[in-house]
Amino acid sequence: MKDLVLVLLGLVFVGAVGASAVGRPVVPAMFVLGDSTLDVGNNNHLPGKDVPRANEPFYGIDFPGGAKATGRFSNGYNIADFIARHLGFERSPLAYLVLKSRNYLIPSALTRGVSYASAGSGILDSTNAGKNIPLSKQVQYFASTKAEMEVAWGSRKVSKLIASSFFLLGTGSNDLFQTRPKSQADVAALYATLVSNYSAAIIDLYGMGARKFGIINTGPVGCVPRVRLLNATGACNDGMNRLAAGLATAFKSGLATALAPTRLPGLKYSLVDSFAGSQANFDNPQAAGFLNADRACCGSGRLGAEGKCTRNATLCSHRDAYAFFDNVHPSQRAAELSAQALFVDGPTQITTPISFKELAHQR
Template sequence: MKGGLFVVGLLVAALVGAVAASTEAVRRPVVPAMFVLGDSTLDVGNNNHLPGKDVPRANQPFYGVDFPGSAIATGRFSNGYNIADFIARYLGFEKSPLAYLVLKSRNYLIPSALTRGVSYASAGAGILDSTSAGNSIPLSKQVRYFAATKAEMEAVAGRGNVSRLLARSFFLLGVGSNDLFQSTATTQGDVIALYTTLISNYTAAINDLYVMGARKFGVISVSPLGCVPAVRVLNVTGACNDAMNQIAMGFTATLKSALAGLAQKLPCLAYSLGDSFAALETNFSNPQAAGYVSVDSACCGSGRLGAEGGYCTRNSKLCADHDAYVYWDWIHATQRAAELGAQALFNEGPAQVTAPISFGQLADER
């Protein structure tokens, strides 16, 4: 039996080497795997496997109504693909890697981890453990799940093979919005203290991933939180909340500085910070240019701005053209908006919204 396991190990190791070299992969991905950590903008089903009545889940219509190949709710807070899916497609995969808890339930974690990657993202997750406590998988726990995955990968494929795979893999991170949404910081001093705590925890998580072998980090900043329908509806005019947007922009600026500092201290670390605020700003100022008819309302919702009923449900009212809206529900983007967002992250031209390099350039780093 031990000899059989040894042979299986050799076969898996050979598979890892082939995928890492991108010589045998049918779709020829530019990276061997993609590992995703973050919140609902990236979640592909982890929350469907969390217990509790207050856990946010996208497990019912009309979520997934436009999902390619099957119009069912998939755990994505979207009418179809989310931005993790489109980033994965740019990297050469069919879509985002499957959710960690889904893979564990199917006993398929290691085959996926070695050939496609894993998604640990969880709706409601924050950088802080206290954010959405008990109703999501916080960033720190997502990192621990990755550590457990790495240990299982090494047991099957060997430490050296896994080390080489992880060094070339793409680590996608997008978290922080829920921390800012739930913050009670009002004074400048409170906001600075919040930034300090968030950045300390965020960089600690990135450092932990680096120590475990990650080298390529594609980081998506927080979006214009003051412009989501859930916030706009609180204003009698439906305008954006400028104060909340200022906090979001300040956090992104602080994160940008922190990542530059990490890159100076950690050899071979490469990163790209995608500015979601800048990417969406042009949409708000000139929606017609991107083909939008609405940048302030939810396509799936109820009441004013489609934002008074909360999440999208089977009882919600749907807009006629899903691609003509930036927001699918009161907080989350439509599939079309996610596609354009991913496109902007990979854009290496004059409209680049990433620094210091694009996601595409990051993927090609050796």
């Protein structure tokens, strides 16, 4: 299956604080690496007819400032946008390939940051190979960006900026749908490879000066509409959810070891337990403000999940009442609630060892 990704954070803890007003940013820039939940247009600039893109209606129908498809797999903003707003920016930094096409990469990198996220990508280069920018190449693009920044601004200033910037990462779910482990040994080997490669990418970024990492863990991908469609009753796929839950646990323990202060002095991170935060709420979506948590707002057929979201699809009229906009991705409202939960300090906190808010204010 193509591009089945982490999409379930929108069902977490509606007691979160309201969205932060845009103001003076608390970090100098934000750099984003990950999959379609964070992509803001990179895939629109990739060649190939099989590249997943959100470049036509009804994507962007509620995008602020005028309905338009922007490359976001959402009816409006995605979670990267709302996290950026909590940090004081207007929205997510622009996509790397968009900035390159406009010859505006360095001005943006020095004042807002850059998004390298790509729909369909994973931790492994083999995940949907040739149809996205894999994590390893996203890291390479950041290295190239840093080199250009240093030419324009000097290495000392750039080092200070990068050390204070917020690095948002969200990937791993697509990798699960490219593999079919046949035994527990296969599962263990898969987890070990993903944790190792993910840790290596973060350590590479650390080596280039990054110090603040907000990491979104894998959620219950067995509950997205496209997966529910495979079940006659429309229920979640327990096998996929067990695989995702195991990976979330592996990331939590593996990253804690790999990113320990004794190994990487000065590194701070916040890891989102999106699986635990999402799963319990499927039994009571109304508590999260949704009238529908198992059907796509934009699509066709059963659960709205049999067809893609296009200008010819069926579109729901009350989009904020749906947890999912298309058959795998959250609605704008779900993304907004997700971002709120990540910045909460208190009993509803789903981040460890600190919240995104605390991470952003680290010195």
